[in-house]
Amino acid sequence: MREQTPPAALTVIAAALKISANTLRKHFGAELAVAGSQAAAQLDLAGAHQPAAPASAATPGRPEFEPSYRQREDVKLAKADNWSDDRIARFIGVSRTTLLKHFALELEWGVDQLRMQVLRDVKAAAGKGNRAAAEMMLNLPGMIGGTSVLPVPEQESETPEVSDVPAHKVGIGKKEQARRDAQTAHQGTAWDRIVN
Structure with missing residues (x-):
């Protein structure tokens, strides 16, 4: 007759695998019977008499808020449109405290990030020959003189090219x-x- 694994050891093994003792017996019955009491003797059964805490008791309340990519982009756009923090929080569906905690970077740097994204797009369009984009680049405050497109100089000859x-x-x-x-x-x- 095969030796059976003690019930206390089953509880410890099941808790370690995060499954019930019945599921352990059902799927690993053959292994448990072979191991017998030798495996049970090697286990540290000091905590076997203490029932494992249910998973729901470990994390009471609502799970931690995780902002999505879309929400982060919406916060940047709203801040760029000069929305107040309270208005942004209402739109996202969170409290102002949660907004300040999870969207601090977007609130502080979001407008600059959006502006840089637009500047990169304008530069790329100007590089492809888009005249309006080139004019926008030249009119940036840090460009040479910040001049706009100059008028066409008068032609010396009357014959068109x-x-x-x-x-x-x-x-x-x-x-x-x-x-x-x-x-x-x-x-x-x-x-x-x-x-x-």
Whole structure:
């Protein structure tokens, strides 16, 4: 006859595995029977007579608030729109204290983070040839003089250049016209000083 594992040892093993003693017997019955009393003798049974505390008693109350990515982005946008902390807290659905605890970085640096994101997007668009984005870059307070796009200087000759003639009159395609326009796009702007 096989030796059985003592009930106190089952309780300790089940508590360590975070399962019930019945589940332990059901799924590990063969292993428990083989181990017998030898395994029970090796276990530290000092705490076997103390019942394990239920999981609900370890963490009473509501679980800790975990802000989502969307909530963090909403707090940044709301702060950029000059919302009060109380208004942002109501919108998110938390108390002002919870807002200040979990969204401190967004409240302090969120506006700067959004502005930097926009500046990166404007820089990328300017690098791709977007004239409006280039003008925005030149009008930034820290740029050279902060000048806007300069007016086109007066032409010395009255004959228009090839790029000034509409594409349908010259007989070139849209892509060729765009290529020609891109070669002289900086002329008459603040970029003209930098490029030349």
